[in-house]
Amino acid sequence: MPRTPAPSPDAAWAGSDLGNDLSFLLARANAVALAAGNAALRGLGLKARSYSVLSIAAEGLRPTQRELAEYLRLDPSQIVALVDDLEGRGLVERRADARDRRSKAVVATAEGKRLCAAARAEVLAAEERPYAGLDAEERARLAELLKRVAFAD
Amino acid sequence: MPRTPAPSPDAAWAGSDLGNDLSFLLARANAVALAAGNAALRGLGLKARSYSVLSIAAEGLRPTQRELAEYLRLDPSQIVALVDDLEGRGLVERRADARDRRSKAVVATAEGKRLCAAARAEVLAAEERPYAGLDAEERARLAELLKRVAFAD
DNA sequence: TATTGTTATACTCTATAACTATA
């Protein structure tokens, strides 16, 4: 019996209920982008999570761990582990906040800033793959729409 | 010393490098939508994953487990666990594929279709929160852009 | 009393490899 080679469901199911659900599309697009991003960062010993922490610290925003947890939508206890790792590698430091000694601001070291710059270049290059089908205007439009969902609460 | 109440970093960091990175926005938007979706499905004993499987099965697409794995970007072994759960609750059945006895098509039972319809209503209602800031046209535009990223490979 | 960072723990999810039955 001549087997019909199984066609990829991607195209075949494009019109399905699920294939048009915003949350499903968001989940799958995120999976694609996350895989590309983690692959790009692997050589630098970073992942999407640790890169996010390092990036905010390297911009001089002096985030407290609490602020990082809120912005990255992670539990504060997870931030501890991420900062522990980055601090152990000499990429960031915990600085006491003079105004509130409970808080610790996370600041990047010079080496942390250098690694972050290299990582950002890797990420931007790697993003050419998942976003290759979108021109600059479409990417800006997508970013604008996503911001309204990402900060909807 | 009068403490400046810590402002939410959401607005303060909107112009940061990370805050304009498509992959970060995708990750955070996905986290917001996933939390809303899972909360909506909890009462029906479903999560985003199991709802996705049930939804495709309930549409009569007769997916094989391999196709589900590809479409949902999950490992085939994870599909086993999801289908086991749904089958144990009488919501789907594994049907032998007459043309290839290695494959098993996942089809929804009558009860599975009823639960799926109820779940879809819950999901659509719950999505009014994360997507409240977008009108119908913007949602369609977002879906169109996301599809091109989600199926970029 | 409430909040920040921290530790500990249990739970879920993910990734990998091997096995079986079919092709």
Added chain:
DNA sequence: TATAGTTATAGAGTATAACAATA
């Protein structure tokens, strides 16, 4: 030889509760 499904397992990620220091 290759593929669909399955099992097992280790690792990563997540959620929760409790604690010390500080507000």
